[in-house]
Amino acid sequence: MEASELQEMQREAQVLGYHGRLYKITSLHKQYFKSLAHIASNQYVTLREWAGQAAQDGVQTNVGTSPKAISPTMLYGVFAVRRFINLDRSGGKLRVRLTQRGHQFSQQLAP
Numbered sequence: 001m002e003a004s005e006l007q008e009m010q011r012e013a014q015v016l017g018y019h020g021r022l023y024k025i026t027s028l029h030k031q032y033f034k035s036l037a038h039i040a041s042n043q044y045v046t047l048r049e050w051a052g053q054a055a056q057d058g059v060q061t062n063v064g065t066s067p068k069a070i071s072p073t074m075l076y077g078v079f080a081v082r083r084f085i086n087l088d089r090s091g092g093k094l095r096v097r098l099t100q101r102g103h104q105f106s107q108q109l110a111p
Contacts, residue, residue, distance in 0.1 A: 009022050016087075028061075029074060034057065034106065035057045036053070039053045045095060051067045
């Protein structure tokens, strides 16, 4: 990770109010992101819908089970700080959708 990218991520973390670690993108993160790209390209989806799509896509958690939820660490420490997703907290539920940057990243992940 380049120093400028890290600084940008740290600034975005401050804006989001995220105080956790910033993580490198792993192959598991990429699988989750592909699932999000399948359902949230132009619309907001709930984290439950995202986890459900990931399970349908055959994504396995780091302990080998189907995902039931999206971890806040992955949500903020991997995707939001890179500005790959927009977060919407209106309506009482946290919802996400891809940003233009997220669309570009998802196209790089295409098979």
